[in-house]
Amino acid sequence: xxxxxxxxxxxxxxxxxxxxxxxxxxxxxxxxxxxxxxxxxxxxxxxxxxxxxxxxxxxxxxxxxxxxxxxxxxxxxxxxxxxxxxxxxxxxxxxxxxxxxxxxxxxxxxxxxxxxxxxxxxxxxxxxxxxxxxxxxxxxxxxxxxxx
Amino acid sequence: xxxxxxxxxxxxxxxxxxxxxxxxxxxxxxxxxxxxxxxxxxxxxxxxxxxxxxxxxxxxxxxxxxxxxxxxxxxxxxxxxxxxxxxxxxxxxxxxxxxxxxxxxxxxxxxxxxxxxxxxxxxxxxxxxxxxxxxxxxxxxxxxxxxx
Numbered sequence: 572x573x574x575x576x577x578x579x580x581x582x583x584x585x586x587x588x589x590x591x592x593x594x595x596x597x598x599x600x601x602x603x604x605x606x607x608x609x610x611x612x613x614x615x616x617x618x619x620x621x622x623x624x625x626x627x628x629x630x631x632x633x634x635x636x637x638x639x640x641x642x643x644x645x646x647x648x649x650x651x652x653x654x655x656x657x658x659x660x661x662x663x664x665x666x667x668x669x670x671x672x673x674x675x676x677x678x679x680x681x682x683x684x685x686x687x688x689x690x691x692x693x694x695x696x697x698x699x700x701x702x703x704x705x706x707x708x709x710x711x712x713x714x715x716x717x718x719x
Numbered sequence: 720x721x722x723x724x725x726x727x728x729x730x731x732x733x734x735x736x737x738x739x740x741x742x743x744x745x746x747x748x749x750x751x752x753x754x755x756x757x758x759x760x761x762x763x764x765x766x767x768x769x770x771x772x773x774x775x776x777x778x779x780x781x782x783x784x785x786x787x788x789x790x791x792x793x794x795x796x797x798x799x800x801x802x803x804x805x806x807x808x809x810x811x812x813x814x815x816x817x818x819x820x821x822x823x824x825x826x827x828x829x830x831x832x833x834x835x836x837x838x839x840x841x842x843x844x845x846x847x848x849x850x851x852x853x854x855x856x857x858x859x860x861x862x863x864x865x866x867x
Contacts, residue, residue, distance in 0.1 A: 612757050613794060614792065614799070659778075664813070
């Protein structure tokens, strides 16, 4: 577990600013309203997300957030924080490991694991947790421009 | 290219209802309002999505949708259509291949490529296109319950 948090802000990041091992951690609380907005924008109104009575009878026991809502937080952390503005998202792998519920706080941790400078490719591990529980993990690849 | 479209509706789908080669196709138009809502829910307000003047000066030439907005349509197609209600999303790989712009219609095509009945795992190819251009592709794995 990486204990460092970098707060990168909004200035554009270049390849020359990055190094393997750099990390970032950010958190977002999930409100009922977030699930409702995600249902509207995605078109996924399944009752396991929207209907407490229905969800209580499923394996989950209560309403759960859409998995892709958590992924949208990973995507925003990449875009806003590490690598940050100017990067272009190329690839993402995802494993959905545990549900996220209303009121949970999702913490996204990004760590740069590889940089291929010639191709401008930066690979990051992407892990979302609620408390100590990993809810989504995977790996991202982004294009990051050079300052030159 | 698969020409068949299945409209599965909302009834729960079981493993016994599925076969390799089954496919589904669905479409969504992307409005400016969708990008604004996705920015709010994800927290990604980068100007390449939000600011036409800024975006005009980038490699993209105009505002583009968040990649994960397109992915949210893939996720909704899995949840709503194939495998459909009752499935549990386990894994997704994603490659972002081309931008999506305001006014584009995104067509999501899902094809079942493998079923591991003992483990209840269904693998699908997941491709999103605008016209003939692939914008996002990848592979999904879902758990689908048995009727038994």
